Amino acid sequence: MTKSAQKIPELICPAGTPASLRTAIDAGADAIYCGFIGPTNARNFPGLNFTIKQMEQSLNYARERGAKLLCAINSFATSPNIDIWKKAIDDAVFLGVDAIIIADIGMAKYVSEKYPNMRIHLSVQAGASSVEAINFYIDRFNIKRVVLPRILTISEIKKIHAAISCEIEAFIFGNIGMMAEGRCSLTNYVSGKSTNMDGVCSPAEFVRYEEDENHNLISRLGEYMIDCIECGQSAGYPTICKGRYNVKHRNGYYAFEEPISLNLTYLLPDLIKAGVSALKIEGRQRSKSYIREVVSSFRKAVDAYARGEQPNIDNLLALTEGHKQTEGAFKSKIWR
Amino acid sequence: MELNIGPVLFNWQAEMWRDFYFMLADEAPIDKVFLGEVICAKRAPLFYPYFDDVIKRLERAKKQIIFSTLAEISSDTDRRLLKKQASQKDFIIEANDIAALAHIGKREHYIGAYINCYNEMALEFFAQNGAKNICLNAEISKETIMELAKKAKEFDVKIEVQIFGRMGLALSARCYHARAYNRTKDSCKYICEVDRDGMELATLEGDKFLAINGIQTMSYSYLNLLNEIEELKEIGVSNFRISPHSHSTLEVTKIFRAVLDEKMDKEEASFKLRELYPNVSFCNGFYHSIRGCEWQN
Numbered sequence: 001m002t003k004s005a006q007k008i009p010e011l012i013c014p015a016g017t018p019a020s021l022r023t024a025i026d027a028g029a030d031a032i033y034c035g036f037i038g039p040t041n042a043r044n045f046p047g048l049n050f051t052i053k054q055m056e057q058s059l060n061y062a063r064e065r066g067a068k069l070l071c072a073i074n075s076f077a078t079s080p081n082i083d084i085w086k087k088a089i090d091d092a093v094f095l096g097v098d099a100i101i102i103a104d105i106g107m108a109k110y111v112s113e114k115y116p117n118m119r120i121h122l123s124v125q126a127g128a129s130s131v132e133a134i135n136f137y138i139d140r141f142n143i144k145r146v147v148l149p150r151i152l153t154i155s156e157i158k159k160i161h162a163a164i165s166c167e168i169e170a171f172i173f174g175n176i177g178m179m180a181e182g183r184c185s186l187t188n189y190v191s192g193k194s195t196n197m198d199g200v201c202s203p204a205e206f207v208r209y210e211e212d213e214n215h216n217l218i219s220r221l222g223e224y225m226i227d228c229i230e231c232g233q234s235a236g237y238p239t240i241c242k243g244r245y246n247v248k249h250r251n252g253y254y255a256f257e258e259p260i261s262l263n264l265t266y267l268l269p270d271l272i273k274a275g276v277s278a279l280k281i282e283g284r285q286r287s288k289s290y291i292r293e294v295v296s297s298f299r300k301a302v303d304a305y306a307r308g309e310q311p312n313i314d315n316l317l318a319l320t321e322g323h324k325q326t327e328g329a330f331k332s333k334i335w336r
Numbered sequence: 337m338e339l340n341i342g343p344v345l346f347n348w349q350a351e352m353w354r355d356f357y358f359m360l361a362d363e364a365p366i367d368k369v370f371l372g373e374v375i376c377a378k379r380a381p382l383f384y385p386y387f388d389d390v391i392k393r394l395e396r397a398k399k400q401i402i403f404s405t406l407a408e409i410s411s412d413t414d415r416r417l418l419k420k421q422a423s424q425k426d427f428i429i430e431a432n433d434i435a436a437l438a439h440i441g442k443r444e445h446y447i448g449a450y451i452n453c454y455n456e457m458a459l460e461f462f463a464q465n466g467a468k469n470i471c472l473n474a475e476i477s478k479e480t481i482m483e484l485a486k487k488a489k490e491f492d493v494k495i496e497v498q499i500f501g502r503m504g505l506a507l508s509a510r511c512y513h514a515r516a517y518n519r520t521k522d523s524c525k526y527i528c529e530v531d532r533d534g535m536e537l538a539t540l541e542g543d544k545f546l547a548i549n550g551i552q553t554m555s556y557s558y559l560n561l562l563n564e565i566e567e568l569k570e571i572g573v574s575n576f577r578i579s580p581h582s583h584s585t586l587e588v589t590k591i592f593r594a595v596l597d598e599k600m601d602k603e604e605a606s607f608k609l610r611e612l613y614p615n616v617s618f619c620n621g622f623y624h625s626i627r628g629c630e631w632q633n
Contacts, residue, residue, distance in 0.1 A: 076455070078480055079483035106455045106457030106460070109457050110457055127434075129435075132409070133434040137434070178508055178510065183407075185473070186506050188627070189621075225539040225541045245537045245538060329510075334520050
């Protein structure tokens, strides 16, 4: 593969259910990522994810339409229950998925030893954010693609691309966590459920909304107040890194980030030039209609860029959380 | 049983940092001292003027020195610092990011708490790659520690567990100290130096919640595994880590040393810790598979 050849990147889309998988493929996804029911993937939410049977049927659906299926087994296998993760990997290999997305080094070892021909994508949850880390994973586990953490600027991504031999996948749209992936136990501190081990972030069973006497909407995670929104305004889902807090010299400010979504539509050409070969949309927890709208919009956007045209993305703005969007770490170091 | 001091995670004045290590060298009943900047590459040079003095003093006191590396690597500054940290060959290195392993190569090393090791296959990988000591992430519970300690024995690897001090809960590319003062990471002017144990973050209702340390988010409560030490020893944990704070760390090492040596009972130790930290809340929830912020008696 020559580094100078700019290929049109694959569009990688989320599916939390077989129905959204079909929707995403019909809307133009090149590949779908999804996971099994249970703690083995990083979106272990009630009502989401696939049984083995559903995974098999979905794989057939994808195959018939020329799309790929990437199986996310990207939480951290936790002793003494490691067999749950091993079984998920065995099942994925047995079904013949196109790649397994892995974060845990123990599971990377398991796949690369037991199934040396299986294609491994290094999950964003592995937090491999440097040339050195990525090359280590290539060297030891023969990973074919790295999903980059959302903490890098495009110029840093470009340097990484020049120095590694695997493909790069980058997030372009959807929820943006403020903490480095695979390295956050804030949810566990408050709820007893771990992002790394249980695959959850701000689990719904710990979320509460209350209205106070002034009709302000209070959102809580566990016992902790995450935000308090004046009446009439819409409250975001309470994640710790999007809450408002007090410190000694400042009250009621978004200490980490506002409720905001990642939208890199305007940076797509730069990302492609930097060497990103797969563009990823976040949102396995999202509805079918959201998936349809976002995937088809990005399909059009990517195809328009491929033809050298400027796409219209106004409809994407309406879908972002609280109608606020950011280019996050990608655009410049000022974000940091 | 080893009692060790983890790296100083906060941005102390360089002289305070030096004097802290001098004090540990002279008085603390500890085995190992983990040295090095783990949180922010910008801070590292601030301590260079005193590094040699600190190393000399600790060596004279027969404390083993381990070099701890940067936990998050994204910018070129981070990469340069990591290379400098992980390439030196005078001391064993504790890796806090996978990138460090690329520099360490085949040399013996330690795995720090910022590298995820949640299962026996990961442990096996690290052991076969040359790790001799693995410090576990604070969110790992007793039943997992037990399995890991069993496997570690097979590979002659030591398991280390943090038993005291604020827990690192998250890392970010963004500096939240800088953000609190309307600055960015590049224009921070080292504002994190004003908070010697992190900047306390409360909810809008005033509940003490977290602590900000530059790009790191920590627990407001201090981890305190005093009541769990006996059990930790039984399940095969041999190394115990105190994460340093700006006050009373020396006294804390003395208390835990006495408890590890069974020269002080838990009740007395508990009373003494409470006396040293009357305004601090303690937590031990992660160990018991409940919310990390909780305290279980």
